[in-house]
Structures are given as C-alpha cells and as structure tokens.
Amino acid sequence: MPEPYRRPNSPYWWYDMTLPDGTRKRGSTKRTVKSEARAVMDAIYRKALDRYQLGVRDEITLGEAVARYLAGCRSQANYKNLVGRCRKLTGGLHGRWGMCVAYHEALGAIHGQYRGAETATAK
Numbered sequence: 333m334p335e336p337y338r339r340p341n342s343p344y345w346w347y348d349m350t351l352p353d354g355t356r357k358r359g360s361t362k363r364t365v366k367s368e369a370r371a372v373m374d375a376i377y378r379k380a381l382d383r384y385q386l387g388v389r390d391e392i393t394l395g396e397a398v399a400r401y402l403a404g405c406r407s408q409a410n411y412k413n414l415v416g417r418c419r420k421l422t423g424g425l426h427g428r429w430g431m432c433v434a435y436h437e438a439l440g441a442i443h444g445q446y447r448g449a450e451t452a453t454a455k
Contacts, residue, residue: 336369345369
C-alpha cells in the first residue's frame with residue numbers, strides 16, 4: 333500500500349494508488365495528520381476492494397434512485413405519467429404533508445439543481 337504524500341503549497345496529505353480493477357485513483361485526503369490520511373487511504377482502498385471482489389455497491393437515496401429511473405425514461409411518451417407515479421410513490425412514504433423531500437431531490441437531481449438530505453437508502 334502506498335504512503336500518503338504532501339504536495340507543494342498544500343497543507344493536506346494526498347494519495348495516489350492503483351485500485352484492484354487496475355484504475356488509478358488520486359486525490360486529497362483533506363487531512364493534515366499523516367496517520368489520519370493513512371486511515372482515509374485505507375478506507376478508500378477497502379471500499380474499492382469490496383466493490384471489485386464482492387460486488388458491493390454504494391448506497392443511494394430514494395430520491396437518487398427515482399432520479400435515475402426518470403432520467404432513463406425521459407424520452408418515453410408517458411413521461412408525465414411516470415413522474416406522477418413517482419410522486420405518489422415517494423409522497424406515500426412521508427405522510428400527507430405534500431410532496432416529499434425525495435421527490436424534490438429526484439427532480440432536482442434530474443435538472444442538476446438540488447442535492448438534498450438523504451431520506452431513505454436502497455442498495
């Protein structure tokens with residue numbers, strides 16, 4: 333496992349590693365203490381290793397899942413109907429206080445405007 337390194341004019345430790353799938357990943361750990369930076373590097377590598385060997389995927393919010401679905405259906409003739417169905421689906425999970433956060437998050441993610449709070453997660 334490579335060691336974190338410092339870049340000139342940066343207070344943070346950086347990493348540069350080759351992941352198990354052969355891709356190269358570089359970036360800042362956003363840590364100023366080397367032991368903390370090493371822990372961040374280990375977590376990044378472990379996550380990539382789990383993804384590569386075990387097929388573990390990142391968790392996404394319900395709003396992100398709905399946004400991905402609607403983005404893929406955008407060219408369909410019944411797109412407005414699908415949006416209405418998604419509104420009912422996500423609104424039903426949060427009571428009757430109107431359109432829920434997940435629905436707004438989904439529409440915002442489609443239009444690139446809103447990155448709201450997580451409401452529920454799916455794998």
